Every structure is written in C-alpha cells, then in structure tokens.
Amino acid sequence: MTENNSWPLFEVFVRSSRGLSHVHAGSLHAPDAEMAVRNARDLYTRRNEGVSLWVVKSADIITSDPDSKDQFFESPKGKDYRHATYYTKSEGVKHL
Numbered sequence: 651m652t653e654n655n656s657w658p659l660f661e662v663f664v665r666s667s668r669g670l671s672h673v674h675a676g677s678l679h680a681p682d683a684e685m686a687v688r689n690a691r692d693l694y695t696r697r698n699e700g701v702s703l704w705v706v707k708s709a710d711i712i713t714s715d716p717d718s719k720d721q722f723f724e725s726p727k728g729k730d731y732r733h734a735t736y737y738t739k740s741e742g743v744k745h746l
Contacts, residue, residue, distance in 0.1 A: 660678055686705045
C-alpha cells in the first residue's frame with residue numbers, strides 16, 4: 651500500500667474476442683491483485699467483450715521518457731539491411 655493508506659492503482663488491459671493484442675482499458679484502485687482482477691472483470695468486460703485480462707500495478711510499469719523520444723527511437727545509422735527496401739528482388743525466384 652502507499653504511504654497515505656489508500657489502495658494501489660492498477661492498470662487494466664483487455665483482449666477482445668476479435669483482437670490479438672491486449673489494449674489498455676483503464677485504471678482502478680484495489681487492495682490486492684486478486685481483487686483488482688475481479689473488479690477489472692466487472693468494470694471492463696460487462697458485455698462479454700473480453701477473453702483475457704492483464705492487471706498490473708501502475709508502480710511496476712516502466713516507461714521510456716517522452717522527452718527523449720528522438721534519440722530513443724532513432725533508427726541506427728548504417729543498418730539499412732534492417733529495412734526491406736535495402737534488398738533487391740532476385741531474378742528467377744518465383745513468388746517474391
């Protein structure tokens with residue numbers, strides 16, 4: 651629990667029946683992880699739209715710094731081979 655005796659904040663991710671990825675659905679406070687999962691089910695999957703839930707304490711999520719996005723996500727110089735445009739189509743190879 652936090653210093654002010656309030657329940658910890660959890661982030662909720664839901665995978666829909668039509669989706670392949672979990673998507674952030676929202677946040678909630680709960681006394682523990684088990685109750686967080688139950689509350690997340692009640693809050694974010696009321697209409698049977700979910701098939702899977704991830705519930706993570708907000709304090710346990712590590713993020714990159716948005717102010718450093720240019721250098722953090724910059725493409726490495728001299729590594730053009732990582733991009734499909736670097737390669738040429740081979741003659742005689744079918745279905746490419």
